[in-house]
Amino acid sequence: MRKPPALYSRSVRAVPAPGGARPAETPGATDSPALVGEAQPVPGARRGWRGWRADLARAAASPRVMWAALALLGALLLASVWTRGPVGARALTQKDIDAAVLRTLTTQNLPSAAARAAEKIRPAVVRVMSFVKNTKGEEVEHGVGTGVVILDKGVILTNLHVVQAAQTVKLVFADGSESGATVTGVQAENDLAVLQAHTIPDDLHAATLRSTGDLVSGDHVVAVGFPFGIGPSTSAGVISGLGRAFKSPEGEQEIDNLIQFDAAANPGNSGGPLVTMDGEVVGIVTGILNPTSHRTFVGIGFAVPIESAAGAVGLPPF
Structure with a gap:
């Protein structure tokens, strides 16, 4: 049976990021570039009907902002009704429309960009647990991590160190259903493993993969996973x-050739997705840097670029 294609998204930045970045000789030895936040639109700016209509289209992609979008639409519809008032009534101006829209936006509690990104990727995030048998023959937990569904036929990416040496692998999907899994492939040089779920939920969602070619330092990202088994966080x-x-x-x-990021990650995040504000996967979280003996986050995490990760499954690059 032919494999269904993975979901890919085109890069949107016109100018690609400079290539040839030289890896640090030791982790953290190279200073990170200055962090530059992406410019955000100013609420209430005069943008006209087309701008507000584009915002409504983007809002409709997220269920959590649907009610806010409907309220905004209601304000615009009310404004359009006013324009068809009795003869001699004052014509509605762009200023009136902007004021109505701004009033609606400022009275609604809209989710953040990070919340929208997390909501989009969450249906594809999987808890991964590995088990071994002790000397008494009892099955005990060997490791816990995260995986991300990249094909809706139950193909999942995670870290090799999460499932390495495991005798049994179990999954918990976003809807709470559970399944056993088999390791069907590994890419040891990038600490990646490919899992095939034995039982697939009817509504399983695959993540959308996005090229890292135009990423630059300062781009906002979100990490979703199960740090210390807690989550999805x-x-x-x-x-x-x-x-x-x-x-x-x-x-x-x-x-080498890793993405460095500062979104908090801890043991258990391994194998989880690193996603853009559009909720599209650009990397698989693989490790954290800590110069002490503690296995906790100090501000530097690493992810394998999705191009390498997709290669572990035999998927074509972007």
Whole structure:
């Protein structure tokens, strides 16, 4: 049977990010570029009907902002009714429309960009648990991490170290359903593993993958996963570097060409998606840097670019 295609999104930035970034000789040795936040639109700016209509279209993509969008639409419809009032009535001006729209926007509690991104990716985020048998033959938990569905036929990406040496792998999907899984492929050089779920939910959603070609330091990102088994949890930050190198705490393997980010990640986030504000996957979280013996986040995390991750499944690049 032919595999369904993965969902890809085209890059939207016209000018690609500079290439050839030199990996640091040691993790964190290279200073990260200055963090530059993306400019946000000013609420209430005079943008005209076409601008508000575009906002409504974008809002409709997220269920959580649908009621706010409907309220805004109601304000615009009311404004249009006013324009058809009795003969001699004052004509409605653009200023009146802007005031009505601004009043609606300022009285609605709209979710943040990070919340919308997390909501979009969450149906594709999976809890991954690995088990081994102890000396008594009892099954005990060996590791916990995160995975992301990239094909709606139950194909899931995670980190190799989450499932390595496991005798049994179990999944918990976003709807709460559970399934066993089989490791069908590995890409050891990038700490990646491919899982195939045994039982697939009827409404399983696959993530949309996005090229990293135009990412730059300062782009906002969100990490969704199960830190310390708690979740799904969401953290937000920015990309703080590209082309980084990272060696695992055990010193067994060095991975290069990584995305460096500062959205909080901890043990359990491994294998989870790093996503843009559009909720599209640009990387798979693989490690955190901590110069101490503690396995906690100090501000530097690393993700394998999605191009490498998709290659682990045999999917074509962007």
